[in-house]
Amino acid sequence: MAKYLMLKHYRGAPASRNDVPMSEWAPDEVTAHIQFMRDFADRLVASGEFVDAQALAPEGSWVQYGGEGKPPVTDGPFAETKDLIAGWMIVDVDSRDRAYELAGELSSAPGAGGRPLHEWLEVRPFIEDVMAGDD
Numbered sequence: 153m154a155k156y157l158m159l160k161h162y163r164g165a166p167a168s169r170n171d172v173p174m175s176e177w178a179p180d181e182v183t184a185h186i187q188f189m190r191d192f193a194d195r196l197v198a199s200g201e202f203v204d205a206q207a208l209a210p211e212g213s214w215v216q217y218g219g220e221g222k223p224p225v226t227d228g229p230f231a232e233t234k235d236l237i238a239g240w241m242i243v244d245v246d247s248r249d250r251a252y253e254l255a256g257e258l259s260s261a262p263g264a265g266g267r268p269l270h271e272w273l274e275v276r277p278f279i280e281d282v283m284a285g286d287d
Contacts, residue, residue, distance in 0.1 A: 153244045155203060156251035158258060159274040160238040168271040172264035181264055188261045196243060196254070203242035242278075251275050 174182060189205070196202035216225040241258065245251050255273040263269040 153246060154248075154251075154280070155242055155244050155278040156248070157274075157276045157278065158241045158243065158251070158255050159276070160240065160271065161274070165272040165274065168259075168263075168269045170263040170265070170267045170269045170271075174263075177264050181262065181266060184262045184266060189258075192258060192261075193241070201243050201245050201250075201254070203244050205239070205241040207239035208237055248277070251277075 174185070177185070189207075193202055193205050213226045218225045243251060243254055245254065252275060255275045259271050259273055260268040261271070263271075
């Protein structure tokens with residue numbers, strides 16, 4: 153089994169076919185999208201492939217060490233990730249192909265008008281055991 157991160161984007165990925173920002177969806181469209189995500193996660197829990205999923209608010213700040221005794225520096229001259237990353241799902245699957253299969257299915261979540269988003273998801277494998285200590 154290998155862990156994969158599936159990143160959902162607000163912006164920064166190629167445009168989806170149903171490219172209407174969620175802020176412009178009707179309330180029932182938002183509810184349908186969230187229910188799709190919950191149902192998808194529930195299926196992965198049942199199959200033992202689910203690790204974690206979170207949605208992120210668009211607010212956030214970059215923070216950097218400012219030096220000994222100095223306050224941290226915020227909002228540096230970098231791409232604003234808060235404008236890019238909408239959320240993530242982590243899966244633990246048997247193969248890269250399975251991670252791609254799941255990402256393809258997740259891409260079909262409903263959006264504006266109840267139509268599938270066809271959104272692009274960034275799929276990245278975890279580097280195993282990098283942070284594990286020597287037990």
